[in-house]
Amino acid sequence: MTNMDHLKHVDAHMDDLISDLQMLIRQPSVSAKNEGIEECARLVQKLLKDSGINSEILRLKKGVAPIVYGEIMSKQNPSKTLMFYNHYDVQPAEPFDLWDDPPFSGTRKGNKIFGRGATDDKGELITRIKAVEACMKTTGDVPCNIKFVIEGEEETGSAHIEEYLKKYKKKFSCDGVIWEFGYVDAKNRPIIGLGMKGLLFVEMSVSESIMDAHSSLAVLIKNPAWKLIEAVKTLRDADGKVLIEDWYKEVVPFSKNDLEIIRKEPFDESIFKKEFGIKSFVGDKKGMDAKKALVGGATCNIAGFVSGYVGDGAKTVLPGDALVKIDFRLIPKMIPSRQVSRLKNHLKSKGFADIKIKVFHGEAAARTDSSDPFVSQVKSAADEAFGKSILNISNAGTGPMHPFAGILNAPCISIGSTYMFSRIHSPNEFARIDLLKKATKCMCLIMDNFGNS
């Protein structure tokens, strides 16, 4: 058992953590719109410095969001290095009118702090900074070397993280990575995640004529929305299976070990359904099938579809163009560029060669081996800080874990404070203060376990 002064320090300084988080939320940093990115990077650098962490802003080139880098060397154990990977950018806050409070207000109500980024990822980031600060303030040292890599393009697909990792490979060298987030379930159990799915985000657009027309001309002029609907419908079946040829070709089935971890992982379907107000799942999945889908299912999701007049009231227009945004979640062995080729071939073979495809980004999936000692160090810390924890072979979401694991050759684990129903990416996103506190303590204990191993 370690000296517990740092945990007491966390308890005693939650007000500081909350006000610093509110300050971070109040600085919008929407990477999709390049809104407030530089300002937020400077704010994060200041926060690191104020917490006693050496900090600098790293850049690749103009037009690329900077990385805020933090570092503090351990006097007692300079041979091991733990990295915290986080991001300071957030998703767009639209639709604004569905927020109860302004999305960048950081309003506190009881145990919750509301705002875009409250959890994802400003809430997670603040717990790690405050954990390091607690160690420094109570012992004058950290149990192992600590590195922070805080990027600004996660929400648009981390387009340059691989380039950053390659350029700063030496500076970023480490023995383990704590991922930018970690879910906590409805029973307050943190989920220790060993993997992330990949993502392929594309826009498909169609034009049938060079301008909008009066809809009376629909007897003769083709409507691009019809064509896009026809095309999109060929991409997946009603059960959610992707119908593009060879889409699943390289995918390896779950191992017995995978299945055992999946089986042990609790998943309360009724709480999940109640939260989203739904009665059944895609393809009417239940039990083990639903759990397998969460950790290992590929998707084809319509993230956005727009054509014609979408304001209030009636407008009898025949649109000139139509656009759909689709995100495909990828699973291990699916290579994004190869999947793009398959999508293009599919559209061609179905007679939709004239549909334009714009690929926003592709990110391969990644999974960390569950036998790595880092896993048990994290699990022990989580059990102590939260009283319990759950192992998960892959998160349903995406992050650039693949280049981290590959370039830095370090195991990556996600663990954090993100309540599963905290509405990340949606209106009224919030962070739970009780979880922020437990996660901060958990980070203190992970540093202890990792440094003392």
Added chain:
Amino acid sequence: MTNMDHLKHVDAHMDDLISDLQMLIRQPSVSAKNEGIEECARLVQKLLKDSGINSEILRLKKGVAPIVYGEIMSKQNPSKTLMFYNHYDVQPAEPFDLWDDPPFSGTRKGNKIFGRGATDDKGELITRIKAVEACMKTTGDVPCNIKFVIEGEEETGSAHIEEYLKKYKKKFSCDGVIWEFGYVDAKNRPIIGLGMKGLLFVEMSVSESIMDAHSSLAVLIKNPAWKLIEAVKTLRDADGKVLIEDWYKEVVPFSKNDLEIIRKEPFDESIFKKEFGIKSFVGDKKGMDAKKALVGGATCNIAGFVSGYVGDGAKTVLPGDALVKIDFRLIPKMIPSRQVSRLKNHLKSKGFADIKIKVFHGEAAARTDSSDPFVSQVKSAADEAFGKSILNISNAGTGPMHPFAGILNAPCISIGSTYMFSRIHSPNEFARIDLLKKATKCMCLIMDNFGNS
């Protein structure tokens, strides 16, 4: 032949017509957003008065756009009354960024005046007012009684015109109606229209969950855009035929006479295609089939479709809801309320009972008998003013001709100044000054022919 002073007056006063039209355009009047409606009604009333026409604003009840009514009794022939039906409201101007000039600027460039409503319907309206003014200024009288009915809800479906016609049936009594617009084709031939199609505008919406979700949850949570796409796809086939049961049940085939008129009507496919930048028509229609579709085809058109994130960049969201706006063009004998029931039954029978339907409005089609003497009076005036003209059994578009013909028991004919490719309802709508002049003269001659018959 009549005294030609009024035609000379038209020639001499085109600058006044143009500046009055610009003034009208500069007063936005978007009925779909209730923007500038009252202000525009007052402006139109002032214009009528300034042209020597008695004018008043008629109201039904709060929340309903007023009708601007104008009247001038003939001294020489008080036994016959001609009505001009027009509207002062316009379509929304979106998307704003596709306009070369601000949509409410009324910018003149050479022979064109640009702006939302430049043609539809402020351009048409001004020709009729100026025609009456020309008669009054040159002869001190009009050849027949003139009535103006200028409504403010045409672009949202004329929801209250029937109620107005019933309430003011006596005030509005007349022997013939000149419709709010008339197309002019690529060879400068005015089209004398004897009918209008009907319209049924509906919104269909789906919710699958009570909020947007992170798109990683698409493995389990259903996406409403998928369901709406599935549903919409069942409504029509690739050739444009509506697949709703009994949709065409009461429709009467074209008579031999209809077919003869259609056959005579010129339609230059290549000019039409070039204008819209298209290579083929819906269902690959050609020749007589394309012409039959224009005057007698029913449609199911996607006027708008929206779900999820449609801004710039990528947002990995699973939308909570999806919405489609569909307009169905109706042909004679299709009763809107009956077609709504058929649509609802169709969705139920296809398993889409949970899709919500909002009916914006329904308007039945109408056609005037081509043997009515009013037809030849108009044709003779058009031939004189434009040098040529074309007879058309039904416009492809919609207007509330059905209640006019029924309640006022008067033949309705459309004839006017709307160049077929003047981009009505689209960005960069414009009016052609040469056609405004010819149409004004045509209205003078129609009054002459009608009054002297």
